[in-house]
Amino acid sequence: MTRPVIIGNCSGFYGDRIAAAREMVDGGPIDVLCGDYLAELTMLILAKAQAKDPAGGFAKTFLTQVEDVLGTCLERGIKIVANAGGLNAAGLADAIRAVATRLGLTVAVAHIEGDDLRGDLSAIRPEVVGEPVSANAYLGGWGIAQALAAGADVVVTGRVTDASLVVGPAAWWHGWGLEDWDRLAGAVAAGHVIECGPQATGGNYPFLDEITDLRYPGFPIAEVAADGSSVITKHPGTGGLVSVGTVTAQLLYEIAEPAYLGPDVTTHMDTAVLGQDAEHRVTISGVQGSPPPSTLKVALNDIGGFRNTMTFVITGLDIEAKAARCESLLFEVLGGKDRFGSVDVRLLRFDTPDAEENALATAHLKITVMDPDPQVVGRAFSGAAMELALAGYAGFHTTTPPTSESAYGVYRPAAVPRTALEQVVVLPDGSRHVVADPPTGPAPTPPTLTPADLPDGPTVRAPLGRVCGARSGDKGGNANVGLWARDDAGHAWLRAYLTVDRLRELLGPEAADLRIERYELPTLRAINVVVHRLLGDGVASTARPDPQAKGLGEYLRSRTVDVPAALLD
Template structure:
């Protein structure tokens, strides 16, 4: 048995904790340190950066982190693998080489490219794209590491590939070692969002605090990956946070769209994954089964859709609904023919009766304007609303001065045949190696919900309680859809969850989803359900006017809903 490969993570998004790279290198042993910097919105941000300056387009914070920690990584023999290259991995690799030369560090830097499809966007059916990037797999990373690279930066690869690629290189996996690849992919999915695996954003965080865990600065996670693809998820000793079956379950369910987790290298069956405690802050992830990847590769496309602006009115005291109706009618009349193409009003009843402060007795009326013409959402829009200040409801004022408006984008996912994507590795000496997209493929099959819920057991006493008293949940975004994972912590809870939370019941509990298609999937080995709320976010995070544009709080909204819960679940034993 070969020793496990210790792969850590130091970034879950562009803007994550700047000191995490040094912390992960200094706080304990590692073989590989990864960093995930890319998301759908991030690609749009980098695309706009590149429009302003063709030399930009990568995550600048990663370069700052390397200025601080590249010498330490070289000293400790830790290889660095990151997708911080964004839209310009060649530019980031060149900057890293210059940094290494200035510091006198003989560090071998390689980069992976081929995800960029913008130059062929029209031909591939993506007109008007600002960014168009295929989601590459881990074989380019693996080839770079096999050829001796000590730092590998990539463009758009799947998040889990940052772990699967190094594991494949280290253990010598073949392209059809699907079970091993699936296990590493599952481990990579746990690591990709950093401290979300160690107690961050965790539904039962109060229990961690009660147990004495320090959540002020959770440590970043690492995976001890074995030759068969199984892994132990853990963190460096003495760091904050906690690694439990619950925290790992929460992250496994994050932003997935069903049991089949499809990537360019493997389709990992998350309904086969098992989790079990393996000691303090140690959770074993095993049993993952893999299938060949689908014949098409996902492409993330961002387009500039127009310009937007927003204003929030504060409504205090009595007659909230009437005040909202008045200012809305006034604004619509004032805008007249200059009305933006899209004008959305949302009233948030944040007020409460007999409040002790003015703020607690106030509601917020938010209006979002969007239009292809910047003038329609700029000063003309702002001035029309400001002019109402002395002519509208009593107490009229805004949360902030209106702005000029700003451009916004729309994200969409497309697919192209694997043959259209030409992945390459550029080695430290400049040699370019093609990474063939060979190997078996398999059309992605839908795993339907077992529509008939589990038969009800003998009815027992129930008590009104929030769902969150017994169930955990985590939510996020996938383009214009929201994803929602819900799990139980024991078998009786799972049986109740499975038969109770149908798609129809979810729509009742979350009225915003009432008119939307809702897909429901079962993951019994995780005691979990996965839901996809289609269209909840409209055209995606950059375009939606929803209060929670990335659906981060949908899970907690669900957990706050009161239902009749079996007393035996609330009072075990």
């Protein structure tokens, strides 16, 4: 087939807009309906669900969407591809067949296996201690391609990379080979853009004035051509915006270094060239690829222990003194901090002097305790907090009543040799086939770029965000921030100004002792920043108020810096 394959996304996470599947199917022509349901935290959630019900472990909202659109997709020849299988892709495939039977439909369902490593952890490095509740390798798109080539109407997977949901259908449609590196890399770029749903179409976009239609954004579509180039768009008449800016933001999202390692190809994001083809149509071209590494990324989730949090509201005068008094009294009642595995104390200042409203005069003292023993951090902790109600600081109250403990998870990244596992596609007829691995190569070395000099001319104090956009998120315990300028002059200043030292200064005390990596992506007028360990052991365990660093980019944009006056004219 020579025309581009049209792939529409209907989910960016487990819990996303249920109606998106029907809207995507009815909104215009598509060849493939795909959906991403698996984040690092989701695997922990599904592991807990599977522990309660061994027949579970997959994203149940996907079944609701399938029931809604399956008949229409079969009638129009639209393939459905999703990673909603989580920890039980076979169980999800059976559930889809049951839905089809109930609807009186005949459907060919395939699924992918091989990512779940809980049966044998020996090859994972670093060596695994204990028994994680989930241990999944990130597989690629070739199993999906093989299933579609065998006639599957629906393909469900466990842990594949998010972009594989586009790579697999594109490789099947165009008949690509394992070593079509540039074509595969182009599909990875397109898949990375649409994997998070409306984040590519104006969602979470910093320049609100650019969004021409402020209704709920339409979900994104990737039209992937035979050469690997693509057009990112959305259905006519839907809300939001598809622009070079919205696509840039999503290309930078959680990629770490520009050489984006994947199971099928290493995608060099710093070679991507974007262009505004027409309204709500952005081209991605020029993406270069190279062989993937000999190892696969592995995500491990453990139950780390139990936690409890109490948040004390402090009002008006002497905020810091009241907070110190509260902390001192609380741990006096509890018998000291040493009885807990760990303690996190944060004074969150929202108060303003001479506030016009009561709420604007308040700060929050958030105290979190963690321990392997649930009784240590349960009602014994929150009950002690309430003993301060009449004996603590003036104006004492809390945001919640006493709470019970809850289990928290710990995320650990790891790797496994490809040779230690087999990716298997189970076709609709029940036959099992091993999916071939592509050739591999060494990890690429980042290019060396000449340091930039700050432009001459007068400067004024202004927020960083007047010059650049940002999008941020989490990669395990690391925070990832992509920043881009809207023109060449802004980019020249940005790459000269935002050194590692300057970034550390702008990020504030919490990043003072952390490792910061900075990468340049000139074709996108962008810089990507990785702040190691800002999130501790990941979203499920960190006590940081923004546990996935979603607001970190906007925080950076809010910082007042010396900006060349010419850039603000």
